[in-house]
Amino acid sequence: MPVVSYEQAVENAKRIKADVARAKIYIARGDILKSVEAFISALTAKIATPMAGSDKNVIEPQMAEFCEEFSNNYQVIEFLKSIDYNEKPFIKFRPGLDSKVLNKLTAFRLKKAAVEQEANKAVERERQAKLDELLSKGKELLASGQAAKGKVMLKRAAEQFGSKEGVLSEVGRLMLDAGYPGDAMEILRQAMAGFPKDPVPYKSYIEACLAQGNNAEAEEAYLNVIKVFGPHPQTYLNMSKFYVAWRKNDLAYDYAQRAFGMDSSLTEAKEIMDRFG
Amino acid sequence: MTEAASDEDKIISLLARMPMLKMFEKEQLRQVLAYTKIRRYDLGDTIIEEGQSDQTLFFLITGNVYVVKNGVNIGEFSNTGDIFGEMSIIDGSVRSASIVAGGKSLCMSISASFFENAGNEQQTLMCQNILFRAISQILAERLRAMNADNIVLRKEIESLKSGR
Numbered sequence: 135m136p137v138v139s140y141e142q143a144v145e146n147a148k149r150i151k152a153d154v155a156r157a158k159i160y161i162a163r164g165d166i167l168k169s170v171e172a173f174i175s176a177l178t179a180k181i182a183t184p185m186a187g188s189d190k191n192v193i194e195p196q197m198a199e200f201c202e203e204f205s206n207n208y209q210v211i212e213f214l215k216s217i218d219y220n221e222k223p224f225i226k227f228r229p230g231l232d233s234k235v236l237n238k239l240t241a242f243r244l245k246k247a248a249v250e251q252e253a254n255k256a257v258e259r260e261r262q263a264k265l266d267e268l269l270s271k272g273k274e275l276l277a278s279g280q281a282a283k284g285k286v287m288l289k290r291a292a293e294q295f296g297s298k299e300g301v302l303s304e305v306g307r308l309m310l311d312a313g314y315p316g317d318a319m320e321i322l323r324q325a326m327a328g329f330p331k332d333p334v335p336y337k338s339y340i341e342a343c344l345a346q347g348n349n350a351e352a353e354e355a356y357l358n359v360i361k362v363f364g365p366h367p368q369t370y371l372n373m374s375k376f377y378v379a380w381r382k383n384d385l386a387y388d389y390a391q392r393a394f395g396m397d398s399s400l401t402e403a404k405e406i407m408d409r410f411g
Numbered sequence: 412m413t414e415a416a417s418d419e420d421k422i423i424s425l426l427a428r429m430p431m432l433k434m435f436e437k438e439q440l441r442q443v444l445a446y447t448k449i450r451r452y453d454l455g456d457t458i459i460e461e462g463q464s465d466q467t468l469f470f471l472i473t474g475n476v477y478v479v480k481n482g483v484n485i486g487e488f489s490n491t492g493d494i495f496g497e498m499s500i501i502d503g504s505v506r507s508a509s510i511v512a513g514g515k516s517l518c519m520s521i522s523a524s525f526f527e528n529a530g531n532e533q534q535t536l537m538c539q540n541i542l543f544r545a546i547s548q549i550l551a552e553r554l555r556a557m558n559a560d561n562i563v564l565r566k567e568i569e570s571l572k573s574g575r
Contacts, residue, residue: 174482236482
């Protein structure tokens with residue numbers, strides 16, 4: 135038994151009682167893992183603390199009571215059944231055999247966490263398969279000229295999986311590539327709002343604006359890119375080229391100059407400057 | 412064939428998969444079974460208890476086991492042939508952590524006394540052969556893990572040196 139000071143022993147006893155109480159509250163609420171964690175904390179402290187007298191007389195019956203409650207808990211029983219564990223009771227408190235209960239609960243916690251993690255992975259795999267199916271079917275339908283069906287499929291993917299990074303952006307790109315820039319813009323706007331730090335939807339959005347002939351919207355999108363991601367020579371060069379196409383020569387010159395000022399290896403920027411300077 | 416015999420055959424075929432027992436013939440593996448114990452565990456069963464001083468070496472046949480200390484998981488064994496409990500055989504120290512079953516698990520255990528004298532010279536040699544291979548396997552695995560760690564550390568040092 136480890137040696138601890140009297141003060142430490144008193145402190146530990148308080149902590150053990152509080153942990154057991156927490157473990158009981160959690161199990162009553164159905165939060166099995168938190169309940170186990172609290173009880174493990176209590177057991178660890180108990181093993182490290184020599185205990186006698188009133189503390190021992192209070193704590194040990196409380197621990198025994200918890201073990202009984204735990205072993206009879208419906209969720210615990212169901213979980214143990216699911217892993218083909220049939221021995222009953224799962225834990226029984228016996229004074230002096232704290233470490234056996236501690237090991238048993240530690241294994242329970244690890245196993246339950248692993249099973250839950252595996253279940254989450256399975257759900258995630260299923261969701262990914264469903265998403266892949268919607269995207270590939272939507273793409274296929276659009277390519278075969280069944281626009282309405284294809285759009286429905288892709289919009290469903292956006293609705294159901296839009297909270298996952300990259301999905302809205304991909305749906306927008308597919309719409310754009312299939313020749314539906316209006317639909318693409320709608321989806322890409324959601325992508326930029328939801329994931330402002332992802333650069334991909336901005337690029338597609340600008341392309342969609344240009345495909346729609348909506349230069350004002352494209353200009354606004356470019357300015358937004360600079361606002362979100364900061365000045366970049368390539369962005370300035372792209373803007374300059376955009377203004378050349380829009381026949382706004384003074385702006386084309388201005389942005390070419392900014393691009394060249396940041397990166398003198400951009401010969402295209404120099405050419406635009408020479409042309410409109 | 413009786414159920415017990417069939418069970419023994421199953422265990423022998425599992426033992427034959429262990430890297431360190433691969434060179435043994437079926438009959439030799441049957442002999443191995445004679446001076447080892449096959450133990451079955453279920454979730455939470457304590458296989459090795461921290462602080463105890465027994466000298467038994469364990470080989471995992473099926474299932475998985477957790478290495479735990481004060482209710483905290485510090486490792487796991489889950490491959491057929493994984494060895495644990497070797498430290499107390501090597502230096503006679505007490506168990507530094509507990510080993511707890513992570514579910515239905517089957518282990519083969521061999522007491523240190525068999526490595527000294529398993530009955531006759533041939534059996535003792537066989538036991539020592541197993542011990543030698545077990546220790547070699549552990550050393551090789553640890554060396555491999557250390558090399559992998561070294562590579563990671565070297566890369567980190569390089570990147571710190573170059574200021575990246």
